[in-house]
Amino acid sequence: MILYTERLILRPWADSDAESLYEYARDDRVGPIAGWPVHTSVENSREIIRTVLSVPETYAVCLKEDNKAIGSVGLKIGKKSILDLPDAEGEIGYWIGVPFWGQGLIPEAVREIIRHAFEDLGFETLWCGYFDGNEKSKHAQEKCGFTYHHTDKDVYLTLTNDIRTAHVTRLTREEWEKA
Structure with missing residues (x-):
């Protein structure tokens, strides 16, 4: 599935994204604060794409202008979440490369994942x-x-x-609909 926002394309990761992934994931300001180690090579990034990022509901965050992967956003559903959730709930995770910090791109991507989770997947609660x-x-x-x-x-x-x-945060469908 491919999702679109005003400035972004959220699409499945591909092997061809390995160089772009490495460009941003090798920066020690990105992975460690999110709980994963810096990437050590393009091949390391390619392996992460194959083993971690190429799963359902995990998306490369790409600018519409060039479709280059600059970050990631994903939804871990039910028991696949580290929070051990019921099947009608999911946990959102995300990161973005340092050159794109402070531009509101991750909130834009996360809002689309929220919409997708509540409207398309029928979730009741999302966690982060x-x-x-x-x-x-x-x-x-x-x-x-x-x-x-x-x-x-x-x-x-x-x-x-x-x-x-x-620190764990939550958003229910009801809260989202009222906002």
């Missing part, structure tokens, strides 16, 4: 989260209507081999 110190992610969630739900302390992240505090 951020780790301590990731104020940009917190603000993106607030812009999209998510509100604080709870905090999980001492969350072990296998990909980065560290322990963090995670």
Whole structure:
């Protein structure tokens, strides 16, 4: 499936996106704050596309002007979420390359995933989260209507081999419809 916003194309990841993915995912300001390690090579990025990003409801965030992958947004449904959700609920995750920070592109992408989840997939509740110190992610969630739900302390992240505090936010269909 391909989704469109005013400035973006949200489309499935492809092997041909490996160079673009590496360009942005090698920056240590991107992955570690989101809970994953920096990418080490184009081949590493290609492997991540094949093993992590090429799953249903995970999209490359691309500018309409050139269709180049500059970030990612996705929806983990039910038990595929780290929150162990019911099947009618999902968890949204996202990141974007540093040159595109502060332009409102991730809130734009997330709003489209929210619309898709509620209107096309019939979800009742969506979840999101951020780790301590990731104020940009917190603000993106607030812009999209998510509100604080709870905090999980001492969350072990296998990909980065560290322990963090995670703040979980929520948006219900009812809240979204009222907004």
